[in-house]
Amino acid sequence: MTVETPAPTEPAVRSFTRSTALQAALHTAVPGGAHTYARGADQYPVDMAPVLVRGRGARVWDADGNNYVEYGMGLRSVTLGHGYQPVVDAVCAAIAGGVNFTRPTELELLAAEDFLGLVPGADMVKFAKNGSDATTAAVRLARAATGRDLVAICHHPFFSTDDWFIGTTEMSAGIPEVTRSQSLRFSYNDLGSVQALFDAHPDGIAAVIMEAATAMAEPQPGFLEGVRALCDAHGAVLVFDEIITGFRWSMHGAQTVYGVTPDLSCWGKAMGNGFPISALAGRRELMELGGLNTDRDRVFLLSTTYGAESTGLAAFRAVVTAYREHDPIAAMEAAGRRLADGVNAVARDLGIAEFFEVTGRPSCLIFVTRDPGGHPSQPFRTLFLQEMLRAGILGQSFVTSAAHTDADIDQTVDAASAVLRVYRRALDAGSVDGLLAGAPVAPAIRRSAHPRRLPH
CATH class of the missing domain: 3.40.640.10 (Type I PLP-dependent aspartate aminotransferase-like (Major domain))
Incomplete structure (x- = not known):
């Protein structure tokens, strides 16, 4: 069920310049800058909200040429991987006959x-x-x-x-x-x-x-x-x-x-x-x-x-076939267990397991971020997201798909190993001051645009 992809050629330093410009343009054309609140720029660190251009398997590419291992793909709708060929073929065949x-x-x-x-x-x-x-x-x-x-x-x-x-x-x-x-x-x-x-x-x-x-x-x-x-x-x-x-x-x-x-x-x-x-x-x-x-x-x-219309129904039938012929749920769960075990081991080794934890059903993992007082923290969540983006990991969760390979999981655990050291520094300092580049993320469903209201 996995989709192997070649190792991408990465920029020496990640730039978000074009994504940031595109996001600004989106804000002028689309209320909230996205068609789903959970996809909004306010869910990501300031000026670090990648605008994506394509995906394959469990990897995506943004407008600046950055490549990421992606989690929570399609708001948890993509379980077989981006561009999963049997689904693509079924949809293309349906389109050719009218939709x-x-x-x-x-x-x-x-x-x-x-x-x-x-x-x-x-x-x-x-x-x-x-x-x-x-x-x-x-x-x-x-x-x-x-x-x-x-x-x-x-x-x-x-x-x-x-x-x-x-x-x-x-x-x-x-x-x-x-x-x-x-x-x-x-x-x-x-x-x-x-x-x-x-x-x-x-x-x-x-x-x-x-x-x-x-x-x-x-x-x-x-x-x-x-x-x-x-x-x-x-x-x-x-x-x-x-x-x-x-x-x-x-x-x-x-x-x-x-x-x-x-x-x-x-x-x-x-x-x-x-x-x-x-x-x-x-x-x-x-x-x-x-x-x-x-x-x-x-x-x-x-x-x-x-x-x-035909494309959704054709996609559904191809998904059913994939689930009958393979076991994508077992693949998701295996990848999730490996990921949770690896990242939680890093947190334990750093002595911060009570402040950062990967938890949940193996096929539907989230990460919990807490401040030095042990309270759930949006600033500390934002710091983790920021550093993971810089390391090539994109996702508001660790929800896996059947397309996540061992290499994807290893890359994520390696990234988390470095990122949680930064997290530990913030805990030791008592805050994210000096480490977080902008205002923290905010709940997608909230009464006011603040704290991520766009500048006047």
């Missing part, structure tokens, strides 16, 4: 059959282009099925760009209070917090939406089963967000890993290896509310011009 028509194509049926063959609890599926399409459709469907308005949302980082979720975040400007009031929050692995919502809102909750697990949190024994039982007892629809876990925990979804079947599940990211495709799947009696085999008022479930 969008006035009627369904045979490809739509074949892709649906592929999907339903993977997910045991799903009777029907409908494709779309991004995860927000799927999660919002799930919420609408649950409300229609139950005749209720309230949605119980787990305290996980992100579910949708739409009002029902964004209204619960710091970027709630423009969202009516009546919409915000319909979204309730509960805590992961705290069954009592779910029970409390049902107690406080009898016959009011349409859906419970959550990830079955995250990089940092596995379900405690009985938790998912308990949520399932509460939904059944109170007539609510259980929705699992599989957009990250699907094709990363298992090609069959986290629901099969933990043995708890939701009523609806939402998919995206890795199912297209970076190509735009998502899916809403679930029980027939729910899904048919958006179809023609129902006597109830119909739900406008998913109906988009590009929902079933």
